[in-house]
Amino acid sequence: LIISPKFHPLEDGLGQYTKWFYFELQKQNIEVGVTTSVEHKSNLKNIFPVVKKWKLFGLSRLDKSIKNFSPDCILFQYVPFMYERRGGINFSIAFYIVWLRMTSKRKIHIMFHELNYPLEFSLKAIIMYICHHLMLFLIGSAVHKQFCSTSYFQNRLKKFFFWKKRDIFLLPVGSNIVDIKKGSDLRRDQFAKPDEILLGCFGSFHPSKNYPLILSVLAKLIK
Numbered sequence: 001l002i003i004s005p006k007f008h009p010l011e012d013g014l015g016q017y018t019k020w021f022y023f024e025l026q027k028q029n030i031e032v033g034v035t036t037s038v039e040h041k042s043n044l045k046n047i048f049p050v051v052k053k054w055k056l057f058g059l060s061r062l063d064k065s066i067k068n069f070s071p072d073c074i075l076f077q078y079v080p081f082m083y084e085r086r087g088g089i090n091f092s093i094a095f096y097i098v099w100l101r102m103t104s105k106r107k108i109h110i111m112f113h114e115l116n117y118p119l120e121f122s123l124k125a126i127i128m129y130i131c132h133h134l135m136l137f138l139i140g141s142a143v144h145k146q147f148c149s150t151s152y153f154q155n156r157l158k159k160f161f162f163w164k165k166r167d168i169f170l171l172p173v174g175s176n177i178v179d180i181k182k183g184s185d186l187r188r189d190q191f192a193k194p195d196e197i198l199l200g201c202f203g204s205f206h207p208s209k210n211y212p213l214i215l216s217v218l219a220k221l222i223k
Contacts, residue, residue, distance in 0.1 A: 001071035003062065005054055005082050007036040007047065014113065015040070017173060018077055035065040054083045056092040066106075073107040074100070078139070079114045080132050087124070088117065089131045094138040101142040110139055111171065112148040115156065136160070149173040152210075 002022065006015035018034065022044070025032040033046035041049045048065040052058050066074065076097060080088030101108055116132030117125060140146055140161050146168045148154050154170045161168065 001069050001074050002034045004077035005037050007034055007040040033069045035062055059096045075109045077111050087128050094135045097139050098142045108143045109145045110143045115153055147171040
């Protein structure tokens with residue numbers, strides 16, 4: 001069972017990722033379900049749009065979908081700002097995962113797409129940085145396995161959770177999603193003309209974005 005506030009390919013990257021991940025798991029003959037927000041209704045099989053607000057009382061709606069679907073494994077999609085837009089500070093989701101680990105025998109995993117807001121010299125950034133790390137500690141300590149989208153995140157997690165290194169894995173999420181069978185780049189095919197260059201970076205400022213690499217690639221392309 002995948003738990004994600006977003007399940008819509010046109011709304012944002014997380015919604016698109018969750019939906020494609022759902023289809024890929026089905027191709028592997030895995031019975032998969034998705035519990036998501038109430039606005040993401042779908043005619044697809046085993047989609048449960050039941051959560052109104054991802055806060056303490058709203059998360060109780062997850063219990064029903066977990067009970068009905070009865071999964072062997074629960075995978076949470078995680079970006080701090082996905083569960084709370086105002087600063088991304090929402091300890092409810094962290095406490096819920098801890099509670100679920102304590103009360104359930106099911107395997108509980110987490111997919112970290114982002115870890116925390118970067119540390120900057122402002123009170124707001126410092127508070128967010130500290131709170132995001134506290135949330136990260138609670139969640140990472142509770143789950144059985146941690147997955148992350150970049151090697152940068154993987155290295156950070158292995159240092160942060162040094163006693164759980166064997167349970168931290170890299171699950172790449174490329175900026176460009178490639179259809180291997182057709183040999184085409186889906187985003188390039190949809191948004192760029194044949195004689196144009198498409199160079200993109202998604203999300204807000206973060207050290208993992210590796211801007212020097214992006215700029216060096218651009219410099220080579222325009223020469």
